[in-house]
Each structure stands twice: as structure tokens, then as C-alpha cells.
Amino acid sequence: MLTQLFSDTDLLLKKVVFNSGINIVLGKYSDKEKKGINGIGKSSLVRLIGYCLLSNSVETQFLHPKYDFLRKEKHNIILEFSLENKSYFIKRTFEKNDLIFFGNSPDGLDSYTKSELKTILSNKFFPFEQEDLFFKGERLGTLLDFYIKDDLHQQRRSEPTNFSSGTSSANNKAIFNFFLLGLPTRNLISYKELAEEYDQYFNTVKGLEEKIKNDHGKSLEEFRSDRFRIEQNIALIEQSLNNYTFLDSYKKIETDLISLTGEINTQLKQYHSLDRKLKKIKESFQFNQEIDIRQVRRIYNETQAVIGDLLSRKIEEVLNFKKEIIESRNKFLVVKESELQKSINEILNSISKVEKKRSELYQLLDEKGALESIENAYERLTNEKTKLATNQHILKQIEELQEKLSELSIFISEVKRDILLDLKQNESTINELRILFLDILKNAIVLDQESTQGYFAISPRHDSNRNQLPFKIEVEIPKADALGQSRLKIVAYDLMVFIKNIISDKKYPRFLIHDGAYHSIALFTKIKALNYIYHSHLRYPHFQYIVSFNEDEVFIPDEKQELIGDFDFNLQDLVIAEYTDNPSEMIFKREF
DSSP states (O other): OEEEEEOTTSOSSSOEEOOSEEEEEEEEOSOHHHHTTOSSSHHHHHHHHHHHTTOHHHHHHTTSGGGHHHHHTTOEEEEEEEETTEEEEEEEESSTTOOEEEESSTTSOEEEOHHHHHHHHHHHHSOOOBTTBOOSSOHHHHHHHHHEEOHHHHHHOOSTTOOOTTOOOHHHHHHHHHHHHTOOOHHHHHHHHHHHHHHHHHHHHHHHHHHHHHHHSOOHHHHHHHHHHHHHHHHHHHHHHHTOOOOGGGHHHHHHHHHHHHHHHHHHHHHHHHHHHHHHHHHHTOOOOOOOHHHHHHHHHTTOHHHHHHHHHHHHHHHHHHHHHHHHHHHHHHHHHHHHHHHHHHHHHHHHHHHHHHHHHHHHHHHTTTTHHHHHHHHHHHHHHHHHHHHHHHHHHHHHHHHHHHHHHHHHHHHHHHHHHHHHHTHHHHHHHHHHHHHHHHHHSOOOTTOOOOEEEEEEOTTOOTTSOSEEEEEEOTTTTSHHHHHHHHHHHHHHHHHHHHHTTOSSOSEEEESSTTTTOOHHHHHHHHHHHHHHHHHSOSOEEEEEEEGGGSOOOGGGHHHHOOOSSOGGGGEEEEEESSGGGSTTSSOO
8 A cells, every 4th residue: 555655855745645545636726717627736646656666658758848847956756655564665766767766764775776676566566376377577567557547548548458558469458457357367378479479470471472472473372383383394304404415417526525535534543543553652762760779778778788789789780781671672662653653644644635625526516506405404404493492492481380370270279268268267256246347337327227238247259260369358337438438437447356356355556546537427426436435445444546636526516415416425534635726736836
């Protein structure tokens, strides 16, 4: 619950102390026609609460030039709230990306970044109490949009379940509402993830089909058929190349080419054979004296001088003899190396001459156009194979993606079945919500006892396709087409969710703020709604309903009291903040 809102830089007209039960922020205008319903600070008070609780949208509003004085004068704002009988304070300045201060005492606050404090407050305001009741992503900003609704947000909101300003996804809206309604979200989250994955694959397939259409001017099926045509073309070209023969006038050249090519191959074999022999001869030239005579003499002399000297002389004799043999062998190898090198040079020279003749014959054929058909055939073959590879690559991608889509469709169907099973298993909770909603309609809208037009329901969608949730959330009240009734539908839904969580003792916020929610709603309906909330608080005396009105919106003329009724409480006793169109009596003590 909220305790107080204040500033130690003298920003506010006065500090705002919040009470249990109904808290009214009242606006008074001396010239209603001139001032209208805005501009004195009712909505600014609500936004300051949201700002302290790290609302992104409110932070953007306070960066507007009309609030520049907050930065120039270095103002701050402090919100105190209580949680499990312990006080907490949040202190913020209005500088962009400034640190935020948080703690249990206004004189001993620690500094945090916005992301750090969001994590802390998320766990305090919206803890995960059940294994199957959770959702991923930012909880604080998303769910506080339900609990704190300023005038601007209220005007943009047309559907009760669409309370989060940051999302338009039907899946996300369902998850957020299920979380607040106390209904399992696990399978809803699985459905959302599977549906998003399906959409990614589906869009990729569509993109590939579009690329095929743009690049080739063909549909996917036409493009698939192209593959068989290309394969047939390749087979025909390859067959023509395999069966290709020169014209009769070029038979002699063809025969000579075959003969020259055979001669070149024979001489290359001789060259490689001689080259290997030459390498072996060069390796044989190396003389490696692996014995160190001085080392041998030193080792044996350490034991006995005579043995060392005798052994060294014997080794020298052996090595000298070996050296003489190697020198004689090398003389022979030099001669042999020279002969091999000469033969290799002759073969290389002969190959060169034959290659020249073959080149001349090819040139002759080329000049006469004999090779043109072969070159064209190879070029066509290369082009067709390239087209086939591209075609097969794209089709393989599409086929793999379509296979994944088929698998995902099965998974999505199974998850949808599990969602409907969750709803069946939680039918008692849904029925409790239905009864509470009807109770709110009966007491806040003066619903005809026999009318069946107003209801809350979560029912299976039997005709749902893959893109639809397998259920629908319906919130209806009589004559909801009228602006006032449409807004009251939102109020009724909010009260149902809020009061149900109070009754269930959920560890969610015990405050609900409605700013501008009752514009265009009939006075007798406002009286009924506030009386219902007042009596609900008497039954469950631990919540706060913070609501803003202009004085004329809740003024009951004496002559109409019998007709439309009266409040069951003294309205002025519940006013926690009062602002007028006098600049010195506005929230910031100035006209802004």
C-alpha cells in the first residue's frame, strides 16, 4: 500500500498522505468553461506515483519542455510505500538517466540504476507464487499499467483487457490478464513462443517465394517444375558431349591430336621414371661419418690409455677405407647422374616440341570453328548446372522450413489442447470471477434484475485457427456502446480483477488508481460505484482505491438526492489532495 508522496525540495503544494479505502484527488475550477477539466495537477499526482515506480511512459512525459523547471530547480520526489509491515522509500530526481535512491529510511537510501531497481521492485510487487503462474520479460512496467491509469492512458484504452500500453499482441495480453486473474500461464507462454517461431519460419518461406517471383517471374510450383526441365537439359547436353565426333573434314586433325597426346603421355612417364632415379643418385652422394674418434679415445683413455689409442687407430683405418670406397662410388655416380640428366633434358625437349605441334592443331581447329560447338555446349552445361544448384538450394530451404512448419503446427495444436484443459481445471476460479463481475454490475450499474446482457466469461473458441488463441475473454455490460458505459466496462473489469486478488490475498499491489476513468459516466452510476467500493473496503479493509474527480463531477444537488441517491460516506473526508485553478493552489504551486 502507498503511504505518502512528498519532496524535500518543496516541490509540491503539500505532501500527499494515502489512506486505506477510497482516496479522492479533487479538482476545483472557478471558471469551468475557461479551464476545462485539466491543468491543475490531478493527473500529475498520478504520474508522479508512476514516475517513482519507474514507469517508462511517465518518464517520457516528464521530459517535456513544460516540466523543464523540475530540472532547472533541481527538484526531487519521494514515494513511501509499505510491504509486510515494513516501510520503503523511492527517491528520484528529474534528470535523464540519473540514479534512483531506495531503502527503508529516507536518510539512508542506497543508489540504484533503473534496471537494478526494476528487478527488486518486480519481485516485491509481483512475486511468482505458483509454478505455473508466471511470465517472461518486464513485469513491473507491464503490470503497473493495470494498477496506475492516468487520464491520458484511460482515454486511449478501449478494451478492459488491453491495459498494457506497451503491447498490441493478443498472446501477450492474454498472458498478462491470466497472470492477474490467477489462471495458469505456462501453456499460454509456450503457445506464444511456438506461434512466434511458426511466424518466423512462415515469413521466411513467404520471402523466398517472393524472391522466386521477383527473380524468375514464376510461382513456387512453377519453379519446382523448372528443376526437372533443367535436369533434362543437362542430361541432353552431357549425352551430346559424350557422343560428339568431329566432321569428316577434320578427321585427320583429330587422329593427329590423339596420336600426339598419346606420345606426350608416354614421354611424361619416361620423364617421371628418370627423375626419380636422379633423386636417388643425388641422395647417395652424402657421406656421413657418424663416429667421433676423439670422443671414443677420450672415453677409453679414462680407463686405460693403451686400449684407447689402439681402438682409435683401428677405427681410423676402417673409416679411411670406407671413405676410399665412397669416393670411388661417387666417381661412378657422377657419370651416371650426367647420363640421366642428359636423357631427361632430351625428353623435356621432345615433349615441348610435341606440345607445340598439338597446340598448332588445336589452333587450326579453333580457327575453322570446329571447337565452337563443344565450347558452347560446355558453357550451356555450366549455366544449366548453376541454375540447377541455385534452384535446388532454394527448394531445399523451403522444404526444410515447411517441414518445421508442419512439426510446429502439431505442437501448437497440442498446446492449445493443454490451454483448454487448464481452463477446465480452473473452472471454479472463472466462476468466482463471473459471480464477482455480476455483483459489481448489479451494485455499480443498477443492472436490471432480469437482464442477461452483462457478463464476464472465458470460453473455448471452437472455430479457432492457428493464428487465434483457443479461447476468448469477454467483458460485456448493458448499453456498452455509449461512451460512459464503455468506460464503466473498464472500471468494472478492473474492480473485478483487483477485488478478486484482495479476496485471494495475492501478494500484488493493494492499490488501484483510476484517473479520468469516470468521465462521461452518469452521476448516479458514480455514486453506486463508489458506494460499492466503500462497502467492499469495509468487508476487506486493506486496500486503497485512488480516484480523481472534478468537484462538479461528484456534486449532488439537494433536489436530486431522492432521485439518484447519495454517498454512503462523507466525500470530503476521503479527499487526500485538492487543487484549484489558482496557480498558487496547483500541485506545483505554479501554472504549468
